[in-house]
Amino acid sequence: MNERAKSFAEVVIPSPLKEPLTYAIPESLAPKLQAGVRVLVPLGKRRVTGVVVGFCARAPREKDVREILEALDERPILNAGLLKLCRWAARYYLAPLGEVFAAALPAGTRVEDRRVAVLADRGAAVPEGAARRIVAELERRGRAPLKTLLRKAGSGGYRVLDDLQRRGAIQIREAWRGRRPRPEKPEPEGEKTVSASQALELTDEQARALDAIEAALHGGGFETLLLFGITGSGKTEIYLRALELAQRRGKQSLVLVPEISLTPQLLARIRARFPGQLGVLHSALSPAERRAQWHRMTRGEVGIAVGARSAVFAPLPELGLIIVDEEHDSSYKQEEGFRYHARDLAIVRAQIAACPVVLGSATPSLESFHNALEGRYRLLELRRRVAERALPEVRALDLRPLARELWQPGGGADTPIFSPALKEAICENWRRGRQTLVFLNRRGFANFLQCRLCGFVIRCPHCSVTLTFHLRQRRVKCHHCGYQKPSEDLCPACGNPALAPSGVGTEQVEQQLVKLVPEARIARMDRDTTRPRGAHERLLRDWEQGAFDILVGTQMIAKGHDIAGVTLVAVVLADLSLHLPDFRAAERTFQLLTQVAGRAGRGVERGEVMIQTYAPDHYALRCVSAHDYRGFYEAEIDFRKALGYPPFGRLVLLRFEGAKPAEVARTANLLASRLRATLRERGKSAVEVLGPASAPIERLRGRYRFQILLKGKQPAELLESARRAQDLFSEARSVRLRIDVDPQNML
Numbered sequence: 001m002n003e004r005a006k007s008f009a010e011v012v013i014p015s016p017l018k019e020p021l022t023y024a025i026p027e028s029l030a031p032k033l034q035a036g037v038r039v040l041v042p043l044g045k046r047r048v049t050g051v052v053v054g055f056c057a058r059a060p061r062e063k064d065v066r067e068i069l070e071a072l073d074e075r076p077i078l079n080a081g082l083l084k085l086c087r088w089a090a091r092y093y094l095a096p097l098g099e100v101f102a103a104a105l106p107a108g109t110r111v112e113d114r115r116v117a118v119l120a121d122r123g124a125a126v127p128e129g130a131a132r133r134i135v136a137e138l139e140r141r142g143r144a145p146l147k148t149l150l151r152k153a154g155s156g157g158y159r160v161l162d163d164l165q166r167r168g169a170i171q172i173r174e175a176w177r178g179r180r181p182r183p184e185k186p187e188p189e190g191e192k193t194v195s196a197s198q199a200l201e202l203t204d205e206q207a208r209a210l211d212a213i214e215a216a217l218h219g220g221g222f223e224t225l226l227l228f229g230i231t232g233s234g235k236t237e238i239y240l241r242a243l244e245l246a247q248r249r250g251k252q253s254l255v256l257v258p259e260i261s262l263t264p265q266l267l268a269r270i271r272a273r274f275p276g277q278l279g280v281l282h283s284a285l286s287p288a289e290r291r292a293q294w295h296r297m298t299r300g301e302v303g304i305a306v307g308a309r310s311a312v313f314a315p316l317p318e319l320g321l322i323i324v325d326e327e328h329d330s331s332y333k334q335e336e337g338f339r340y341h342a343r344d345l346a347i348v349r350a351q352i353a354a355c356p357v358v359l360g361s362a363t364p365s366l367e368s369f370h371n372a373l374e375g376r377y378r379l380l381e382l383r384r385r386v387a388e389r390a391l392p393e394v395r396a397l398d399l400r401p402l403a404r405e406l407w408q409p410g411g412g413a414d415t416p417i418f419s420p421a422l423k424e425a426i427c428e429n430w431r432r433g434r435q436t437l438v439f440l441n442r443r444g445f446a447n448f449l450q451c452r453l454c455g456f457v458i459r460c461p462h463c464s465v466t467l468t469f470h471l472r473q474r475r476v477k478c479h480h481c482g483y484q485k486p487s488e489d490l491c492p493a494c495g496n497p498a499l500a501p502s503g504v505g506t507e508q509v510e511q512q513l514v515k516l517v518p519e520a521r522i523a524r525m526d527r528d529t530t531r532p533r534g535a536h537e538r539l540l541r542d543w544e545q546g547a548f549d550i551l552v553g554t555q556m557i558a559k560g561h562d563i564a565g566v567t568l569v570a571v572v573l574a575d576l577s578l579h580l581p582d583f584r585a586a587e588r589t590f591q592l593l594t595q596v597a598g599r600a601g602r603g604v605e606r607g608e609v610m611i612q613t614y615a616p617d618h619y620a621l622r623c624v625s626a627h628d629y630r631g632f633y634e635a636e637i638d639f640r641k642a643l644g645y646p647p648f649g650r651l652v653l654l655r656f657e658g659a660k661p662a663e664v665a666r667t668a669n670l671l672a673s674r675l676r677a678t679l680r681e682r683g684k685s686a687v688e689v690l691g692p693a694s695a696p697i698e699r700l701r702g703r704y705r706f707q708i709l710l711k712g713k714q715p716a717e718l719l720e721s722a723r724r725a726q727d728l729f730s731e732a733r734s735v736r737l738r739i740d741v742d743p744q745n746m747l
């Protein structure tokens, strides 16, 4: 690009503005600026950090255009491929570019947030007025955030600070909040797993899958491969070999995992195989550590980047392979702010980088499996566990006969938490010195407190859900908004001391287990017990080393750990997720139960899985018991097809939120009818406008929620309609519209 064409720069600033802003480039900065470089620009009375995304020779209203103040990077912080990915994501998810950039860049890249001033030369002449006040403040504190000083200085603050800096009285620098990055720990030496796994001979199935990945790497183009392998079939070993192949070609790789702290084994195995070459991005990093990782990556010092969702934006200059482990996992979907799906973005990123992407799962999402069957993805299948290990025997225990036996007119006895068969199995497994996992997807002691005399149920004042009772803390908590208070003894409605817990959570399961096998060592893993930093890892390590006999937990215990001593997996109640008003309820239940069942029998001994349920005939449960993914897929896909749900149609969820229900409903209704009218005007449209209806959780964090669902077969047309809705909406004030493209959570 010639110098003339570089007179103006398009700059994206972290704000909800949809379009980049145009700034003039001062001559002194022209040679430094490239797309992807951060700049400091004036915005109103503030100065903010932006990212240059392009250049132009003319500006729309040239005389109003302001100048870029500073260039903040020597080299682009976002490379060309990432800029492209961000632009794609902004368009597809209907999100402002500024928000996409904020998600893509590590926290703390916004300079204005962390600039501080320090006193430099105490002898420098300082004029009276605002400047004096600033210097006095600095004499007192040594250093102070720019923000604070600007407040002190009043109007024209920047000019005063600039002047002080020019006089040499103060210095302005970037400072980092939070922990300083620690030097990388030396890699643990002599890991047994290294040599063992390097010497492993791949099974035929593994070898075939790896050949296909190698061919894709060799072909040097974009391809999506779906590695569908049952639990324990050796998917991780294939990832490791694929990473080696990419490395041998001088390429960098990106590995996405659902949650780093839940998958310490995978991380440890990659680290052991590739000592010193890993860059790990996870939520426990301080902003400074995150930024340090980010810069190591931009400099090409990281061979393999591993991270959760947001690592899809990891800045690898020579990206040659992407792996998405547990591709079906719902944590890949960002559910707040800029709502994106990291697996889907990983595929787009691979397309931009012209490299293969491997999606791995024992229970692929219906969308991915459908794509594989349609030939859009290459299907690689592992049907057997390694080393002739058998899949566990899975049995559904029907709770209905027991419930019938205990049932009394007028209520009374709840079904016990453990049926006699399950009790027996847990005790027996303990007697044999084996480990047992006990799974229930609800934390706390009881689902809710209810008055046995008047029926009153304690609910969240901000959300339309019940408050969960936590016994040890004697508190009731909202699992949606975090509201909590001490639990009371008297019913707030009738005043009688008749509040009693209903519905079971993991805390109660643990208590019952202590009664059932008092000598057993029992631990619990859920969000309540893993709050402290490192608690997850500690619990899993202790579990692996056999420090406990029984581990109770929520879906946290279902994820990819491979522990040989576990021979019994007990599911206390499978039905919790089955009846949620979400079209993916059956799929989620099938995936979760298959994952948790897959924890059993990874050692020499065969595992056993017992699932308690009121719906043993539901196809999701039948297929879990039969280890029949394809059977489940076929049953589920028929239902999706009949209703036009993904993968046959795409969805966009328009959610309206506001404090006043009538106003929210009115806004949603108005928008729906206008949208229908515009679609009609344009002739026959394949986009359906469903609703509005109130959301299944009608009220969340004090806001009432209504939603419209757009359904269509053609993504382009569907997005066009969603964009139209966004434009039509802009007038409303007290009601917010959130647009969720490819929604994963319909609640």
Ligand code: ADP
Residues within 6 Å of the ligand: 197, 200, 201, 202, 203, 206, 229, 230, 231, 232, 233, 234, 235, 236, 237, 238, 386, 387, 562
């Ligand atoms: P998955 O990720 O499919 O659940 P893993 O990759 O964790 O399965 O493999 C399960 C176990 O089998 C691991 O302990 C792994 O080291 C071992 N393993 C993998 N491939 C082989 C092989 N070819 N021969 C022997 N053991 C293997």
Ligand code: ZN
Residues within 6 Å of the ligand: 460, 461, 462, 463, 478, 479, 480, 481, 482, 483, 701
């Ligand atoms: Zn709440």
